[in-house]
Amino acid sequence: MTTKFNFENFYSEKSEEQEISGPAHAKYDFAVAYPAPETIPSEGLLEGLKKGLEREGRDLAYYPHSFGSRELREFIKEKLKNDRGIETTIEEILVTHGSGEANNLVIQNLTDPGDTVITEEFVYLGTLNQLQKAKADIVGTKLDDKGIIPEELDKLINKLKSEGKNIKYLYSIPEFQNPTGSTMPSQRRKEVLQILSKHGLPLLEDDCYVDLRFEGESQDSYKSLDETGSVIHVASFSKLIAPGLRMGYVNAPIEIMKRLNYLKTSGPSQFVSLAIENFLKNEMDSHKEKITALLREKRDAMVSSLGENFGGTGVSWTVPEGGCYLWITFPESVDMAALQQECFDEGVGYLAGDRFSPSGKSGTNSARLCFAYETPEMNREGIGKFAEFMRQKKVI
Amino acid sequence: MTTKFNFENFYSEKSEEQEISGPAHAKYDFAVAYPAPETIPSEGLLEGLKKGLEREGRDLAYYPHSFGSRELREFIKEKLKNDRGIETTIEEILVTHGSGEANNLVIQNLTDPGDTVITEEFVYLGTLNQLQKAKADIVGTKLDDKGIIPEELDKLINKLKSEGKNIKYLYSIPEFQNPTGSTMPSQRRKEVLQILSKHGLPLLEDDCYVDLRFEGESQDSYKSLDETGSVIHVASFSKLIAPGLRMGYVNAPIEIMKRLNYLKTSGPSQFVSLAIENFLKNEMDSHKEKITALLREKRDAMVSSLGENFGGTGVSWTVPEGGCYLWITFPESVDMAALQQECFDEGVGYLAGDRFSPSGKSGTNSARLCFAYETPEMNREGIGKFAEFMRQKKVI
Numbered sequence: 041m042t043t044k045f046n047f048e049n050f051y052s053e054k055s056e057e058q059e060i061s062g063p064a065h066a067k068y069d070f071a072v073a074y075p076a077p078e079t080i081p082s083e084g085l086l087e088g089l090k091k092g093l094e095r096e097g098r099d100l101a102y103y104p105h106s107f108g109s110r111e112l113r114e115f116i117k118e119k120l121k122n123d124r125g126i127e128t129t130i131e132e133i134l135v136t137h138g139s140g141e142a143n144n145l146v147i148q149n150l151t152d153p154g155d156t157v158i159t160e161e162f163v164y165l166g167t168l169n170q171l172q173k174a175k176a177d178i179v180g181t182k183l184d185d186k187g188i189i190p191e192e193l194d195k196l197i198n199k200l201k202s203e204g205k206n207i208k209y210l211y212s213i214p215e216f217q218n219p220t221g222s223t224m225p226s227q228r229r230k231e232v233l234q235i236l237s238k239h240g241l242p243l244l245e246d247d248c249y250v251d252l253r254f255e256g257e258s259q260d261s262y263k264s265l266d267e268t269g270s271v272i273h274v275a276s277f278s279k280l281i282a283p284g285l286r287m288g289y290v291n292a293p294i295e296i297m298k299r300l301n302y303l304k305t306s307g308p309s310q311f312v313s314l315a316i317e318n319f320l321k322n323e324m325d326s327h328k329e330k331i332t333a334l335l336r337e338k339r340d341a342m343v344s345s346l347g348e349n350f351g352g353t354g355v356s357w358t359v360p361e362g363g364c365y366l367w368i369t370f371p372e373s374v375d376m377a378a379l380q381q382e383c384f385d386e387g388v389g390y391l392a393g394d395r396f397s398p399s400g401k402s403g404t405n406s407a408r409l410c411f412a413y414e415t416p417e418m419n420r421e422g423i424g425k426f427a428e429f430m431r432q433k434k435v436i
Numbered sequence: 437m438t439t440k441f442n443f444e445n446f447y448s449e450k451s452e453e454q455e456i457s458g459p460a461h462a463k464y465d466f467a468v469a470y471p472a473p474e475t476i477p478s479e480g481l482l483e484g485l486k487k488g489l490e491r492e493g494r495d496l497a498y499y500p501h502s503f504g505s506r507e508l509r510e511f512i513k514e515k516l517k518n519d520r521g522i523e524t525t526i527e528e529i530l531v532t533h534g535s536g537e538a539n540n541l542v543i544q545n546l547t548d549p550g551d552t553v554i555t556e557e558f559v560y561l562g563t564l565n566q567l568q569k570a571k572a573d574i575v576g577t578k579l580d581d582k583g584i585i586p587e588e589l590d591k592l593i594n595k596l597k598s599e600g601k602n603i604k605y606l607y608s609i610p611e612f613q614n615p616t617g618s619t620m621p622s623q624r625r626k627e628v629l630q631i632l633s634k635h636g637l638p639l640l641e642d643d644c645y646v647d648l649r650f651e652g653e654s655q656d657s658y659k660s661l662d663e664t665g666s667v668i669h670v671a672s673f674s675k676l677i678a679p680g681l682r683m684g685y686v687n688a689p690i691e692i693m694k695r696l697n698y699l700k701t702s703g704p705s706q707f708v709s710l711a712i713e714n715f716l717k718n719e720m721d722s723h724k725e726k727i728t729a730l731l732r733e734k735r736d737a738m739v740s741s742l743g744e745n746f747g748g749t750g751v752s753w754t755v756p757e758g759g760c761y762l763w764i765t766f767p768e769s770v771d772m773a774a775l776q777q778e779c780f781d782e783g784v785g786y787l788a789g790d791r792f793s794p795s796g797k798s799g800t801n802s803a804r805l806c807f808a809y810e811t812p813e814m815n816r817e818g819i820g821k822f823a824e825f826m827r828q829k830k831v832i
Contacts, residue, residue: 045666047691050604050638052548057691058698060527062501072498080496082489085707086482093478100680101473101809105458131456137533140702152448170701208446242446270441284496284706295443295453302454305566306536309708310680311481 066389068422070409073218073364075252076338077413079331080282084319092314099310106307107297108135108289112317116289119320124247125264126273128291134300135308139248139276139288143211144170145300146244146272146290151176156205158196160188162367162396162403164218164246167211171398177205178398185358187217187224190231197239209242214262216249216363219396219408223361226260233266241270248276248288251328253362254336269293277316279364280328285312332362341416342366342409342423349427353436357409364412367393374405374435388426462785464818466805469614469760471648472734473809475727476678480715488710495706502703503693504531504685508713512685515716520643521660522669524687530696531704535644535672535684539607540566541696542640542668542686547572552601554592556584558763558792558799560614560642563607567794573601574794581754583613583620586627593635605638610658612645612759615792615804619757622656629662637666644672644684647724648808649758650732665689673712675760676724681708728758737812738762738805738819745823749832753805760808763789770801770831784822 065072093100099109107113113130120126120133136142143166151157153175159168161180171178179200182192193210200207212232214224224232236243245262263273276288287308290300320327339360346357346368357368368390370376377392393403411419430436461468489496495505503509509526516522516529532538539562547553549571555563557576567574575596578588589606596603608628610620620628632639641658659669672684683704686696716723735756742753742764753764764786766772773788789799807815826832 042663045638045664045689047546047638047689050546051695052544052546052551054699055545055695056698057694060503060694060697063498074498077494077496077498080494082496086486086489089485090482093482098473098476100476100478100678101470102459102468102680107456137702137705144701148448149451150443150446150448155448173698242441242443267438268441282496282707284498286702286705286707293441293443298453298456299447299451301456302452302569303450305540306533306682309533309682309705311678311682311708311711312705315707 066384067387068418068425069389069413070411070422071384071389071391072410072413074283074410074413075279075364076331076334079327079334081319081323081327084323084327085281085315088317088319088322089311089315092318096314102310106301106304107133108308109310109313109317112313115317115321120291123258124250124261126261126291132291132294132297134290134297134304135313136288136290137308138278138283138286139246139274140166141304142274142288142290143167143244143246145303146274146292147171147174148303149296149299150208150242154206156200156207158193158207158210159398160212160217162219162393163211163398164213165396167246168396168398171211176208180398180402183220183222185222186228187214187222188212188228188232190228190235193232194235197235197241201239207239207241209244210236211244211246212262213246213249215247215259216252216360218249218363219365219391219393220367221358221360221363221365223256223259226265229260229262230265233262236270237268243271245271245273247273249279249363250275251280252332252335252364254332254339256361263291272296281316281319285316287312287316335362335364335412337416338411338414338419339366342411342419345420345423349423350436355436365408365410367406368409369406370435372405376405376407379433379435383426383429386425386429388422388429390426462780463783464814464821465785465809466807466818467780467785467787468806468809470679470806470809471675471760472727472730475723475730477715477719477723480719480723481677481711484713484715484718485707485711488714492710498706502697502700503529504704505706505709505713508709511713511717516687519654520646520657522657522687528690528693529685529687530693530700531683531685531709533684533704534674534679534682535642535670536562538670538684538686539563539640539642541699542670542688543567543570543572544699545692545695546604546638550602551604552596553604554589554606555794556608556613558615558789559607559794560609561792563642564792564794567607572604576794576798577606579616579618581618582624583610583618584608584624584628586624586631589628590631593631593637597635603635603637605640606632607640607642608658609642609645611643611655612648612756614645614759615761615787615789616763617754617756617759617761619652619655622661625656625658626661629658632666633664639667641667641669643669645675645759646671647676648728648731648760650728650735652757659687668692677712677715681712683708683712731758731760731808733812734807734810734815735762738807738815741816741819745819746832751832761804761806763802764805765802766831768801772801772803775829775831779822779825782821782825784818784825786822
């Protein structure tokens with residue numbers, strides 16, 4: 041009989057176990073973080089890819105430039121200029137496997153164990169997870185319905201400094217924040233930048249929902265407001281086209297680029313690059329109109345159903361101008377984490393607010409609802425079911 | 437005037453600079469590590485993708501299972517069984533961004549700074565680079581034209597143990613080794629496994645060229661010969677289809693999988709998965725026949741031109757049964773690194789042997805020549821040019 045090999049003594053210090061789980065879907069799935077599946081432009085992508093392969097199919101035989109194809113980076117450069125007011129060069133653009141890889145490279149580059157990283161009070165789970173793995177001391181700064189409150193940020197930094205903390209950077213999603221759905225006005229962003237500048241701190245701007253605005257005016261990106269080169273800007277094609285492509289990018293000063301180059305392990309897929317570049321070159325505007333119109337309809341359906349079902353019960357929710365989620369807040373005594381599984385079993389999926397909290401302690405009476413994935417009809421129905429469940433539980 | 441933000445005090449301990457460079461191509465490019473660009477199955481991939489998107493285009497809206505789609509992993513499971521004699525489950529298969537990410541995850545999982553890792557005497561540059569970044573103490577074990585010499589490996593391990601080294605694993609490319617082109621007979625692999633087992637050491641098997649056999653019999657994979665679960669098996673679609681897809685995989689015991697799950701930052705592209713799965717399901721055999729026939733023709737062209745131009749000059753070369761490269765060795769006094777740039781300027785690209793050496797000290801009189809990228813005619817011509825250059829330099 042053979043003895044099984046035991047790896048126990050071979051693991052590195054950074055190795056840990058993490059259970060492997062696939063996604064589970066509720067009937068009314070407001071727990072996911074997906075865009076509208078009806079808008080996946082399969083045909084456009086196929087057409088784009090076909091065109092790209094005709095032009096340079098031989099390029100698939102090459103290992104791509106580790107920063108991504110010149111053509112896609114040229115396209116991103118123009119997009120950053122036109123959509124975000126950012127003037128940059130293709131040397132300062134690195135194409136990544138989604139914004140997840142982009143954020144992770146920046147976090148690796150700037151974070152040692154024990155370093156303090158300031159985030160919004162509630163944080164996108166992917167980044168929260170990466171910061172935890174980097175063993176950062178994560179501290180959330182207070183939010184209101186317009187995002188980070190500048191004075192609170194200043195107070196927090198002073199407090200952390202007085203405690204001798206080694207603050208490394210602020211991580212912020214200023215537009216359609218995940219999970220709260222809030223958008224910071226340009227003026228607030230300017231104030232945040234002034235405060236950071238006063239304290240000599242850089243900023244990691246995660247702009248990955250920005251293409252999903254369906255009403256109101258686009259606000260200036262932090263990066264376009266910064267004249268000192270202290271902002272690292274991350275974005276993604278996951279929301280504009282589809283997460284299944286796995287492609288995003290980071291835009292940062294060249295000295296940062298050289299370090300991300302050292303830290304990265306594999307270049308982006310040329311196959312995906314060709315499809316994205318050639319699809320968006322022709323159809324970005326019309327595609328964006330299509331998805332944002334649908335997202336608006338879906339948000340409206342959810343919000344109106346929230347009004348019908350939760351109006352006058354002391355429950356409040358954000359009404360985002362874009363993106364995928366809204367944030368619902370129940371009376372303080374309600375424990376949304378405790379109800380989550382049972383509500384899922386009843387057919388309605390949500391994510392409890394405390395999961396997004398760095399301390400795990402705030403947001404217990406809140407939840408994130410994704411309005412982007414289900415149809416408007418399902419949004420309406422599902423919120424009805426949700427209210428029914430909450431009534432049964434005597435929450436409302 | 438604005439002062440530029442200075443990131444100098446913000447970098448983590450693992451952050452370093454690495455210059456960013458795109459690829460440079462010689463007229464006769466034997467320096468690259470690319471498969472035959474004529475064989476890139478653009479139409480087949482487009483067809484496959486189209487079929488895949490029709491079946492499950494909505495899936496692009498999901499973030500894929502972090503291990504890759506079930507369908508692609510089922511396909512890989514069957515491929516491992518049929519082509520490599522490996523019995524496994526889809527839970528033990530993780531789809532990655534090329535074999536580069538796969539190797540890197542395993543290296544991160546098993547390597548702390550200062551750990552000793554044994555490699556072949558000459559090592560694939562991507563892995564060598566990753567091991568260096570992991571700050572491993574990399575020690576090469578002697579090769580002959582049939583790969584690792586088992587007795588030499590045993591001697592080396594004993595020596596390292598007597599020096600108190602903390603040996604973590606052996607990294608090996610047993611089939612069409614990069615850079616030497618050698619293939620280890622099954623018997624040798626068994627002996628290597630016995631030696632490792634005696635010393636209680638695991639093995640990282642990089643099998644990424646195995647689909648490119650154009651003559652001789654396929655040899656048993658280490659993993660199929662191992663009954664103890666001590667082998668981690670990595671492979672890729674880069675050579676079978678195209679590097680530009682950026683997709684590979686790792687097959688390892690479930691306890692390793694949970695740790696790779698912890699260490700990984702982003703799941704694979706569902707877009708690429710759909711194309712690969714649906715293309716290979718229908719056309720793998722015919723495609724493999726096509727590429728291997730062409731590779732054989734290209735190898736033959738290079739080898740016959742080497743015979744005509746370098747025969748009887750004291751120069752020797754390997755004649756691989758598959759893969760992309762052969763290894764050429766000049767008299768001991770020749771410094772191939774010193775000649776590389778000048779030869780490139782004369783139109784012939786190669787990679788000097790010492791670049792593949794962990795110590796940087798052996799292989800100075802050798803070079804790797806890739807026969808897979810240029811046409812047979814260019815291979816013939818280029819080797820003629822190469823000989824002309826070497827004659828001018830009075831090397832031959």
